[in-house]
Amino acid sequence: MADIAYVQKESVPPSPPPAGKSGAAAWAKENLFDGWFNSALTLASLALIAWMLPGIVQWAFVDAVWFASSLQECRELGEGACWAVIVERFDQFIYGFYPSELRWRPNLAFILLFVALAPVLFDNVPYRAQGMIFSAVYPVVAYWLIWGGSIWGPAMFVAGFALIGVASTLPARFGIEGGLWGLAAAAVAAVLWFLGPLMGWATSLFDAILPFVALEPVESRSIGGFLLGVIIGVAGIAISLPFGILLALGRRSNLIFIQTLSVVFIEFIRGVPLITLLFVANTVLAYFFPPDSNLDIILRVVIMVTLFASAYMAEVIRGGLASLPSGQYEAADALGLDYWKSMQLIILPQALKVSIPNIVSSFIGLFKDTTLVIVIGLLDPVGLIGTIRADSAWNGIVWEFYVFVGLFFFVACFGMSRYAAYLEAKLKTDHR
Numbered sequence: 190m191a192d193i194a195y196v197q198k199e200s201v202p203p204s205p206p207p208a209g210k211s212g213a214a215a216w217a218k219e220n221l222f223d224g225w226f227n228s229a230l231t232l233a234s235l236a237l238i239a240w241m242l243p244g245i246v247q248w249a250f251v252d253a254v255w256f257a258s259s260l261q262e263c264r265e266l267g268e269g270a271c272w273a274v275i276v277e278r279f280d281q282f283i284y285g286f287y288p289s290e291l292r293w294r295p296n297l298a299f300i301l302l303f304v305a306l307a308p309v310l311f312d313n314v315p316y317r318a319q320g321m322i323f324s325a326v327y328p329v330v331a332y333w334l335i336w337g338g339s340i341w342g343p344a345m346f347v348a349g350f351a352l353i354g355v356a357s358t359l360p361a362r363f364g365i366e367g368g369l370w371g372l373a374a375a376a377v378a379a380v381l382w383f384l385g386p387l388m389g390w391a392t393s394l395f396d397a398i399l400p401f402v403a404l405e406p407v408e409s410r411s412i413g414g415f416l417l418g419v420i421i422g423v424a425g426i427a428i429s430l431p432f433g434i435l436l437a438l439g440r441r442s443n444l445i446f447i448q449t450l451s452v453v454f455i456e457f458i459r460g461v462p463l464i465t466l467l468f469v470a471n472t473v474l475a476y477f478f479p480p481d482s483n484l485d486i487i488l489r490v491v492i493m494v495t496l497f498a499s500a501y502m503a504e505v506i507r508g509g510l511a512s513l514p515s516g517q518y519e520a521a522d523a524l525g526l527d528y529w530k531s532m533q534l535i536i537l538p539q540a541l542k543v544s545i546p547n548i549v550s551s552f553i554g555l556f557k558d559t560t561l562v563i564v565i566g567l568l569d570p571v572g573l574i575g576t577i578r579a580d581s582a583w584n585g586i587v588w589e590f591y592v593f594v595g596l597f598f599f600v601a602c603f604g605m606s607r608y609a610a611y612l613e614a615k616l617k618t619d620h621r
Contacts (some may be wrong), residue, residue, distance in 0.1 A: 193264025203425040204468075209421075212286060215439070218336065220500035220608070226353065231385060247269065248269045249269065249270050249592075250269075250272055251269065252267045252268050252269025253267065253268075253269040253270040253271075253272050254266045254267045254269065254270070254271050254272065254273050255272050255273055256273050257273035257583040258269065258273075258277075258582065259583065260274070260461070260463060260582065260584070260585050262581055266521045267473075270588070270589050270592075271589055272589060273585055274577065274583045274589060274590075275590075275593050276587060278573075278577050280292075280572060281573060281577070282414045282570055282593070283411070283413060283414050283415050283416060284412075284414055285411060285412050285413020285414040285415050285416060285568055285573070286410070286411045286412075286413060286568075287411050287412060287413075287416065288407065288411065289348070289409065289480045289541045291405065292408060294335060294337070294404070295334065295335050295416050296333040297334055297502060298335055299419070300562055301327060301330060301331065301334075302327070302331065302419075302423065304320070304323065305320075305323055305324040306324070306328035306329075307320060308320030308321050308323075308324055309321070309324050309461075310552075310608065312487075317432070317485075325364060326347070327530075328343070328347065328424075329343045329344050329347050329462075335407070335412070335416075336406065336407055336409075336485070337363055337403070337405050337407050338403060338404065338406045338407040339392070339396050339400075339402065339403045339406035341392045341395040341396050341399075341402070342392050342393075342400045342609065344390045344395075345395070346383075346386050346388070348391070349378075349379070349382040349388060351381055352378050353375045353378050353379050353382070354375075354577075355378075355379070355462065355584070356374045356375050357372065357374055357375040357378075358371065358373050359369040359371075360374055362436065362584040369444060371497075372447070374453060379401055382560075383506070396476065400580055409485050409486050409487045410489065412567035413525060413567065413569065413573060414568070414569070414570055414573055415570055415597060417487070417559075417562070417567060417568070417569050418559045418560070418569050420487065420491070421487070421490060421491055421494055421559045421562065421569075422555065422556040422559045422601075424491045424494075424495065424496050425494040425498050425555050425559075426498070426552050426555060426556065427492060428495045428499075429495050429498035429499045429502050429551075429555070430502060430548070432495065432496075432499035432502070432503075433498070433499045433500075433503045433505070433506055434501075434503075434506055434537065436451050436455060436499055436500065436503035437502075437503040437504075437506040437507040438456060438532065439451030440452055440507055441510060443506065446505070446518065455500045455503050455504065456496055456587065458499075458500035459500050459501065460498055463497050463558055463561055464561055464564055466493045466494075466496070466497055467490060467493060467494075467561060467562060467564060467565050468564070468565065469493065469548075470486075470489040470490050470493035470565070471486065471489070471490075471565040474492065475489065487567070488521065488568070490562055490567065494558075494559070497555075500553065501551050502548065502551055505542070505544050505547040505548055505551055506540060506544055506548075508544065509539075509540035509541060509542075509543040509544035509547075510536065510540045512540070512543050513540060515538055517536060517539065518531070518536065520535065521534075521535045521536065521597060542616050545609055545612060545613055545616075546609065546613070548609075548611035549606060549608075551606055552605055553602045553606065556598070556601060556602060556605070557602065558596060560572075570594045570597065571594060574590040574591070574594070576591075577590070
């Protein structure tokens, strides 16, 4: 008797969606014309766009003037936007007053920024492990390219963090258990290296051994425009995330001393406007460093912006930690993981995934807040507008400047939001 099978052995291929449930028409019906109210809003929006768009196109493109030497000449050539001022001062908007013969250095630093970000943002990059090493040393390379001088100063600054990491493991190596001892050792190493003479001695030693590793120095007052905004924004974003994670963990710590310090820092920073902190960076912060440190004004601003962003980032991540059920912490304990292993492998990945929208919102807000440096005399893109308008040839132009600067910030912030959407979709596990 022949075998009779009543179980499907092969998988059935998926059937195509029903007619009218896919394609552009289905999308429009679901998102634009789903009910009378949404249909009315869609039609009203299309009417508003149809009314405004021709005038905008006429002003921005059809009647625009792209080449002229003054506002008066622009008005004689056309009645639209005077983009000639952007064309003439484009280099100034990008670099500020950076020497023209040295602009290859920030250009190279900007290209290397994408090389450094690629292995951090995407996990399918070839040679990702080697790329992460370059990402770690990129801040030294970028600082050296933009400011010039000896490379050993920034190199020793980064080496200090490696020294702190090694110092934090010394108590455990000598059989002294407890995370508090590791934090104490790290704090002592940080004070001796950064506030003591050790970093200066090491820098002088390497300068004596390899003095030729140097570029022509460029003063901070020459750095401005979008270059300044990218420096402050990228540095603040990159540093505030790990500091915010540490502050969030410190605020939830069972160690009263660490918890109190974290709470005091977070609440103080969140209770003070960023403008006030920028004034502190400009006038007071230098007194907290050794007299011969000569801490640059832009670096002082980066420090204050990072501290400001870290406090807000800590609260965002604390919300993600609080959203996890207690069973996740209990599961980590049941597996026998210590505190740091449980945070690294179980708790933080879930908390950061939940917090992605708020983290990106904080990054976008931080990047836009870099325009506040105008209050301490740094000429970011907004600060350059006043400088250019002081020229009698272009006095009277307003809209063109703010449209151009706003477009730059829109592109940067929109790019961050799109990456966040990509990351959310990639980490999505419920398939809803």
